[in-house]
Amino acid sequence: MTKFDPQMLKETRQAPEVVARQLRENASLTAKIAQAIAERRPPFAVTVARGSSDHACTVLKYAIETGLGLPVASLGPSVHTLYGAKLNLAGALVLAVSQSGASPDVVENVRMAREGGALTVALVNVEDSELAQAAEFTLPLRCGEEKAVAATKSFIASLTAFLPVLAQLEGDQQLGAALNHLPQHLAQTLELEAQAADLAERYRFADNLILLARGLNYGVAQEAALKLKETNGVHAEAYSAAEFSHGPKRLLVEGVPLLGFTSADAAWPATQQAYADLQGSRADLRTLGPAEGSTLRTPATGHPLTDPVCSALAFYLFAAHLALHKGLDPDQPPLLSKVTKTR
Template sequence: MCGIVGAVSTRNIVPILIEGLKRLEYRGYDSCGVAVHQNGQLRRARSTARVSELQLNVESDGVASGTGIAHTRWATHGAPAVHNAHPHFSHGPGSDANTATSGRIALVHNGIIENHDELRFDLKNKGYVFDSQTDTEVIAHLVDHLYDGDLLDAVQRATLQLRGAYAIAVFCKDEPNRVIGAREGSPLVLGVGEGGAEHFLASDAMALAGVTDQIIYLEEGDVVDIQLGKVWISSRTPEGRVYGATAATAAQAFKPVQREVRIVHAHTGAAELGPYRHFMQKEIFEQPRAIADTLDAVESVTPELFGDGAYRVFKDIDSVLILACGTSYYSGSTAKYWLESIAKIPVSVEIASEYRYRDSVPNPRQLVVTITQSGETADTLAALKHARSMGMNHTLTICNVATSAMVRECELAYITRAGVEIGVASTKAFSTQLVGLFLLTLSLAQVRGHLTEAQELAHLKALRHLPVAVQAVLALEPQVMAWAEEFARKENALFLGRGLHYPIALEGALKLKEISYIHAEAYPAGELKHGPLALVTSEMPVVTIAPNDALLEKLKSNLQEVRARGGELFVFADSDSRIESSEGVKVIRMPEHYGALSPILHVIPLQLLAYHTACARGTDVDKPRNLAKSVTVE
């Protein structure tokens, strides 16, 4: 979602700030801005266009400085408009909110401040002028109100009054060459420049690619003070973590801490489009390589694939709880079928954003599995912390970012190697998640005595053949493109699947609605006659996943139900499923049946269908409206 870049240096850092924003564009945004300390004043440029437009404005206005912050915003509080765009300036009593250089405090913020209304009411009574509808502007005014010559002290005291999630970067007109950052619930990293002479802040290490590879991952409650040649990190004490704590000074609520400097080589080349029309198309076609890379170090099935101590954990558990959101939730739903049929272990799959807000029965012997592409998904992190607070300490994550908060928070981890995923609609991250979850299934089956040596060898052989099998499915693209021309004229679609392909139908429907804006729903095919069949007409395309498995004959009966009501069927069928094209029935034949791993193959044409339908409708494929890549707020 929102992106932050900040810097303190002896050189002009505006080009670095702008380039950092460009590297964060993949996260999704609807406005952007930059603010600097220039000639003793705060200067700012903001735009509801793309970062490239902001760059032109900054260059034409001569904005340049060694101290500054920049931001891409995905709207939560307040519409996507320039006056709601970050950075925000403070406007104390008697100030003019409409002057571009007015104000004493400049601030950018990721996250949501839950008590912004009460803080706004109090600050308005103190004479502060509000220029936006955002919760962020409240923080800028609060810091200004608490400022007494030391920006670090003001930010520390301000954070004690904030309830919610935030990552912020702040600087003050009265203190050049100084930026303060703070985080609670949203990611923020510190970049150490060459020789320690300059320092950077960012919400994602990728924003600093090419600038520095020395990264410090700030932890919950950290506040960082960056100056020329100096970095100072403090963190909340237990007393300071209590909302509303009445520490006489900020020094009582914070203590100095040391954080590890890591060498992180961000993938600068991953953002190159190459010969593809969109990043989503590129990432669809990168799946054979992503799957091969994810399997690269797998020579045998062993619990140690998931970290030291995994065997002990796997022996101790009696069930699995999967927590995830969006596409990751559907990968977890697929894994439920694998885990229960192959590993013979009970599985619950929960939407992370719902799990912590309901009463549930904790089980200390349950393995809590989180699934997240970014490792920073706020709802999933919060659900994990909720589970741990109830004594469920056996935790494992399937994640694509080894340095993410989720990996640091979990006892065990399997890192997928999909590489950076730019398109908002997930493709290669999803397929590699499924690979990781299948390996988890085999490892648990082995520990529980449900995997013979012959079965292990057969499954490993199938996994190693997956990249070739996926490549064969990608060759179906021209046939899918023909279907997409028809779908582009529709406004509704149904997706059907049975068994472990039902979650794949859900994922296919999600992809279509995400990027083409066609309303799409997915159902278990057996549920048609329990309601959805009422929607079926000649104007309602029905996409069906038809693998040659034990449920095929049942599925054929469901297809007849659709045809009898005049519905038009679009069937992805295995080559030996004996489903033929006819009037009202269009069939694309998959190259081969792939047994338990069939969902990984069948999701590929659904991705292609969504992609080419969106292209035919002329939508913004990589940055669909209202959506963000990394959902770091609730």
């Protein structure tokens, strides 16, 4: 291991205690939100977020749609803030995710939705932020201060904050048990840091990288692509393993390497076949996740909704060490700051 230990890695390693604190301190809030959703029976849900928070919403979309059968759409914040449209969100469940709670366009959309009769829930780390005040309900991420520009522990917390609500609404005891054991599984994932660093070393000269996934892991792949851009200056893009086999597959001829996320859920057989086909085409493909045979195999957590959390954590270890292999400081990405306010 290198002697330089960036803030990004230090905060990544806090994930187990963050999730444990969140589960413990949000219990009463979780019950209230689950009760409100059960009583109001929203016909659909929308998410409002940007950047890493929006990628967490992609994971939540799959979680809500597969668990509750509730359609989920991603709201374009500028539809209201720039174009002046007031969307009809009466009765909808509106989930806004933000580490800082300071982005004006997210705040304004939540305010509009609440005034229009939506059930609004903010997943936010800064509990006295404008976003927290604008929403009817708040689920704190419980991360403590996050100093690194590249969000890590706040993304992990964004993945887990709403899962106890789903467990209660679905009466899913398996999910409840998986959440209770998740801090332990995250701690086991941190033990893979040396393996993650070894895997990262082989990509040290890569200028481009494609991330592949399906279903619950697709949002994690989106987040992975963003982190590679932020911390490594690598041109990375995320694709569905199904969609990549169309036009993007042409990039294999150029030798672009691939990193695929694996799973232990209903999406895995189709994803596994897609990866096998790519390897048959001599693609440079390595894998990360809980499936047997993964290049970097993460702990199985006991539920499809919690497995991606460990995969995200393992990827953060990979990304930080890739930056170190490249001689970069992941805490000092050029042109970027911690909070970006958009309208």
